[in-house]
Amino acid sequence: MLIFQLLALTGLSMGLFGIYRRYAQTKRRLLPTDKSPVKGNISHGITYAFTTGMMPWAKESTRIHMIAYLRGIGFHIGIFTAIGAVILSPFWGFLPPLLSRISVWILTLGAILGAAGGLMRIVEHNLRGLSLPDDHFAVWLTTLFIALTGLGLVKEAFLVPMYIVAAVTFVYIPLGKIRHCLYFFFSRMFFGKFFGRRAVFPHGISYREAVK
Amino acid sequence: MTETIEIALKTLEAQLNQPLETALEACARCGICAEACHYYRAEPKVEHIPAHRAEQLRSVYRHEHDFLSRLFPVWTRSKRLDEPTLTNLTEIAFSQCTLCRRCTVNCPLGVDTPLMMRAIRAMATASGAAPEILVMLADAAIEKGKDPSFYKEMFLEQIADMEKQLRDITGDEEASIPVEKRGAKILYVPLAGAHTILPPAVVFNAAKEDWTLSIFEASNYGVFLADVNRAKQVARRIVDEANRLGVKEIVISECGHAYASYRWDVPNWFAGQFDFKVRSLIEVLAEYIQDGKIKVDPAAIPEAVTYHDSCNLARNGGLIEEPRYVLKKIAADFREMTPNKAEALCCGGGGGLVALAEYAERRIAAGRPKADQIKNTGARLVVAACENCRLQIGDLNEHYNLNVQITALTDLVVRAMRLPKPLPGTEAEHLFEGEKAGIPAP
Numbered sequence: 001m002l003i004f005q006l007l008a009l010t011g012l013s014m015g016l017f018g019i020y021r022r023y024a025q026t027k028r029r030l031l032p033t034d035k036s037p038v039k040g041n042i043s044h045g046i047t048y049a050f051t052t053g054m055m056p057w058a059k060e061s062t063r064i065h066m067i068a069y070l071r072g073i074g075f076h077i078g079i080f081t082a083i084g085a086v087i088l089s090p091f092w093g094f095l096p097p098l099l100s101r102i103s104v105w106i107l108t109l110g111a112i113l114g115a116a117g118g119l120m121r122i123v124e125h126n127l128r129g130l131s132l133p134d135d136h137f138a139v140w141l142t143t144l145f146i147a148l149t150g151l152g153l154v155k156e157a158f159l160v161p162m163y164i165v166a167a168v169t170f171v172y173i174p175l176g177k178i179r180h181c182l183y184f185f186f187s188r189m190f191f192g193k194f195f196g197r198r199a200v201f202p203h204g205i206s207y208r209e210a211v212k
Numbered sequence: 213m214t215e216t217i218e219i220a221l222k223t224l225e226a227q228l229n230q231p232l233e234t235a236l237e238a239c240a241r242c243g244i245c246a247e248a249c250h251y252y253r254a255e256p257k258v259e260h261i262p263a264h265r266a267e268q269l270r271s272v273y274r275h276e277h278d279f280l281s282r283l284f285p286v287w288t289r290s291k292r293l294d295e296p297t298l299t300n301l302t303e304i305a306f307s308q309c310t311l312c313r314r315c316t317v318n319c320p321l322g323v324d325t326p327l328m329m330r331a332i333r334a335m336a337t338a339s340g341a342a343p344e345i346l347v348m349l350a351d352a353a354i355e356k357g358k359d360p361s362f363y364k365e366m367f368l369e370q371i372a373d374m375e376k377q378l379r380d381i382t383g384d385e386e387a388s389i390p391v392e393k394r395g396a397k398i399l400y401v402p403l404a405g406a407h408t409i410l411p412p413a414v415v416f417n418a419a420k421e422d423w424t425l426s427i428f429e430a431s432n433y434g435v436f437l438a439d440v441n442r443a444k445q446v447a448r449r450i451v452d453e454a455n456r457l458g459v460k461e462i463v464i465s466e467c468g469h470a471y472a473s474y475r476w477d478v479p480n481w482f483a484g485q486f487d488f489k490v491r492s493l494i495e496v497l498a499e500y501i502q503d504g505k506i507k508v509d510p511a512a513i514p515e516a517v518t519y520h521d522s523c524n525l526a527r528n529g530g531l532i533e534e535p536r537y538v539l540k541k542i543a544a545d546f547r548e549m550t551p552n553k554a555e556a557l558c559c560g561g562g563g564g565l566v567a568l569a570e571y572a573e574r575r576i577a578a579g580r581p582k583a584d585q586i587k588n589t590g591a592r593l594v595v596a597a598c599e600n601c602r603l604q605i606g607d608l609n610e611h612y613n614l615n616v617q618i619t620a621l622t623d624l625v626v627r628a629m630r631l632p633k634p635l636p637g638t639e640a641e642h643l644f645e646g647e648k649a650g651i652p653a654p
Contacts, residue, residue, distance in 0.1 A: 022237075026230055026233050026234065026237075027230070029228060029229050029230045029233055030229040030230065031229065031230045031231075032229055032230075032231070032480065033480075034476075034480060035479045035480050035483060035484035036475065036476045036477070036478075036479040036480060036484075037479070037489065039530050040530060049322060054320070059317065059318045059320075060247070060248065060318055060551060060555055061244045061245060061246075061247065061248050061318035061319070061320075062244065062318075062320065064247055065244050068242070068244065069244065069320065072242065072320070124243075125258070126243045126246060126258055126261060127241075127242075127243050129258030129261075129264065130241040130243050130258065130261060130263055130264055130267070131241060132241070132287070132288050132289050133286065133287050133288075133289075134280075134287050134288050135240075135241055137287075175279070175280050176280060176287075176288075177240065177241070179237065180237065180238050180239065180240050180321065182237075183234050183237040183238035183321070184238060184321050186230065186234040186238065187234050187235070187238040187321045187322045187323060187324075188321065188322050190230075190231050190234060190322070190324065191316065191322030191324075192322075194324075195317075195554075198476065198528070198529060198530035199530040199532075200526075200527060200528075200530050200532070200554050201554065203553075203554065
């Protein structure tokens with residue numbers, strides 16, 4: 001078992017190193033300084049981008065595709081739970097049984113939602129047209145990772161495949177589309193800065209505030 | 213690799229900063245952005261999904277920058293940039309995206325697709341593939357800046373005639389249109405045409421403002437080309453004029469891209485090296501009404517009025533509440549379109565599309581969602597504070613039989629000022645006549 005645990009740990013280290021390299025590469029690029037006078041509030045814009053701006057009702061698109069959006073949220077909660085669970089796996093024996101059970105439920109739901117996403121990419125016309133082989137692989141790989149982590153929590157027999165798939169997933173993170181997990185933070189930050197500076201977001205700025 | 217492709221790739225590399233790389237990397241291809249785009253709404257197909265559009269540039273970027281894509285191009289559909297790909301990219305960026313940023317606002321990750329479309333426009337411009345008319349218009353403006361004396365005399369003659377009209381309309385013999393007045397507080401920058409000079413002149417005179425008229429026009433086609441060098445040269449004419457005259461602020465006519473560029477981009481192009489501030493005429497109107505500098509009749513406009521948010525003014529410019537403040541002071545029946553403000557639909561005329569005759573059919577088709585929005589309000593008057601939007605909505609009006617009148621905000625304010633005579637040759641005059649013809653005025 002130790003070998004497989006070390007394999008997963010190696011995968012995690014490689015994944016983290018790869019993500020760090022990506023981060024460093026992007027940070028090395030020029031960050032344009034905006035010298036235009038601020039109208040709104042940049043920090044409010046950034047806060048909005050990471051909080052209320054992510055709510056399902058905050059955007060027309062997520063209001064239209066509410067189920068798809070919530071599916072995605074559930075899937076991502078599943079992924080982060082699985083990552084946390086694998087990292088903590090040597091200490092599972094010390095976990096309160098209730099926490100284990102909750103984790104299993106989250107992972108089960110995450111895996112179902114992941115599989116639904118994978119199927120949607122095959123069945124739904126627009127998604128099929130947009131999807132690259134990388135997208136199909138990434139969604140099924142992470143779904144398998146979530147599912148095996150959940151099974152590993154329930155049955156010891158699944159621990160070996162769990163560690164193997166975890167290692168592959170971790171290594172793949174910086175290589176394929178999963179690296180959007182890093183760029184999400186960059187992207188929302190730029191979003192918040194741009195629209196916050198211009199007093200577009202957060203919503204609800206009054207005329208009096210606008211003309212200040 | 214041909215020289216054209218080499219230039220295009222070098223231009224892409226030169227632009228590759230943190231925001232652009234982020235936009236190229238962040239997309240999860242979830243497709244949720246589809247309905248955010250007016251092209252998709254008008255004609256729902258995969259090619260009209262913003263993510264698909266952006267993917268065309270990403271495939272080129274990945275070929276140059278992604279390890280896995282270089283090893284297995286088929287895995288990420290990466291491809292080397294070639295002539296047909298550049299032609300396709302150019303077509304997409306200039307004819308299928310108005311840079312409205314509605315997709316960005318609607319993307320769960322906030323992917324800035326218009327930033328990528330701008331990158332393509334820059335690649336096309338640098339490699340000589342951009343639409344010729346936009347290049348010609350930008351270059352003509354630059355030439356005009358080099359030697360304004362060539363047309364200045366004629367311009368001043370026209371202004372003198374306009375001054376007579378101004379006095380006639382206002383009944384004020386002292387009313388004037390000052391040009392190149394040193395030390396004036398405001399430098400007002402119009403667009404080409406009297407319709408963007410006379411109504412603001414009425415307002416400035418009524419407010420007893422210390423202002424002067426720019427001899428240049430606000431529009432900047434370098435912006436549409438995403439060519440910072442050209443755009444900067446066009447803008448320099450006005451920046452230099454403002455510095456020469458020592459004005460306190462530049463006020464931009466009702467024009468979306470001009471406002472967005474002077475307010476948000478010009479300070480960056482010139483590294484913030486000037487002392488004047490930049491405002492839109494809309495902000496000035498709101499201020500004059502709020503401070504009581506101009507008197508308006510709150511029931512002057514009896515018809516149902518709706519307001520179209522220009523993307524450059526609202527979503528990209530932050531001018532959301534100011535026009536509404538003005539309209540609520542002058543229009544008894546103001547109706548919002550749905551959606552509006554930061555979520556407003558693009559009319560389809562932005563990004564320089566209005567100037568590109570070769571894409572007119574596509575532009576009108578993509579404007580259908582806006583036409584439906586206007587129809588649903590039941591309004592008779594559509595106010596648009598952007599010249600390109602007004603032109604586009606005018607075309608939509610004709611094509612989709614909307615039976616509305618399109619007007620600038622300033623024209624409506626002038627109408628609400630209840631002057632002795634209406635503005636000549638504008639919708640305001642027509643409306644004034646309409647009132648006389650029996651449409652009830654308060």
